[in-house]
Amino acid sequence: MDIATNLFSGRVLFVCSAVQKGRCTEAVAEQSRGLKKRGVKVSFFQLEQGGFTGYLKGIYRLRKFLKQNHFEVIHAHYGLTAVVASLAGARSLVVSLMGSDVFGPRWLLWLVRFFSAFFWPCVIVKSQQMGDHLGVRSVKVIPNGVDLTLFREISGAEARIKMGCSCRKVVLWPANPEREVKNVKLALDAMKLLAAEQVELKIIYDVPTSQMPWFYNSAEVVLVTSRWEGSPNVVKEALACNVPVVSTPVGDVKDWLQQTEGCEVVPPRPDKVAEALKKVIRRGKRVNGREVIGELDIDRISARLMNEYLAVSLSTLGRRGR
DSSP states (O other), X not given: OOHHHHHOOOEXXXXXEOTTTSSOOHHHHHHHHHHHHTTOEEEEEEEOOOHHHHXXXXXXXXXXXXXXXXXXXXXXXXXXXXXXXXXXXXXXXXXXXXXXXXXXXXXXXXXXXXXXXXXXXXXXXXXXXXXXHHTOXXXXXXXXXXXXXXXXXXXXXXXXXXXXXXXXXXXXXXXXXXXXXXXXXXXXXXXXXXXXXXEEEEEEOSOOGGGHHHHHHTOSEEEEOOSOOSSOHXXXXXXXXXXXXXXXXXXXXXXXXXXXXXXXXXXXXXXXXXXXXXXXXXXXXXXXXXXXXXXXXXXXXXXXXXXXXXXXXXXXXXXXXX
16 A cells, blocks of 8 residues: 555645756756645745855745745755755755765765754655765665656657757767766767767757657767766666666666666776767667666655655654644
8 A cells, every 4th residue: 555645645845946047956846746646735935046145045035934834844955955944944854865965065965964963854865875975874765756658768760850860870968068067078088089980979958858858769878977966867767768878887877777788887987988888879779778767657756755754744743742
């Protein structure tokens, strides 16, 4: 029996940062959509200003908002956002750490570690690697889910026509090249070694989610060259489309790619990346990725989140009843 389906039907407030894009990240939005499909009432509170002053204002705004509105669970995404929620007096708090808050600056890691150990009743990380690096007991490993109805295999020829791809073979690099952690230099250096293969590197970012399956299916391979990640969505989305992936060993990538014949996990060296890309492209086949990541279906992940919501909300009620 799925406990969450039968017992949790409360209101959840997603607290997230909108400083960089004017909105919460697509991963957070996708998580809310999955929960809504299961009947959870999800609302958003966005932190619109960064910096010390911006977060102080956020504490005041959120405190006022929580006094005027009732939610069974507050779900904060990213470490600094969760600190704001704590200082604003949020109860029944669930915190999702996303990667940059664990693998980023040392001061942020220590801040997140302190709050995780003493103040946050439920801490979710996206991979076991994140949990090990955080070094706090009782964290929950719950990766972001994938909408398997949206991300699916489509004819490569059809996808290439729709996306206006050239006749050359496509290596898809779905990340913002201005973000240092994504390491675009490694991708570009590897591509120089593939000049004889007539391969095109296609860089895309800030693309609507609805278009991403077409981009994945138009490519021979998806390339991830990040220095670190929590649990990169692009890897799971590509696998849901049965498109092969070449990636550096970040986050939980090994867990999925080592189970998927035709994918490669490589050290962050241009020659090794180029060698893996050449191998995958010459193989020229789709992979069994969808079968491998079936457990990450957004509906299943939503159920796991709802179980955490139920536990935290009941715990809060228990403390109030004492």
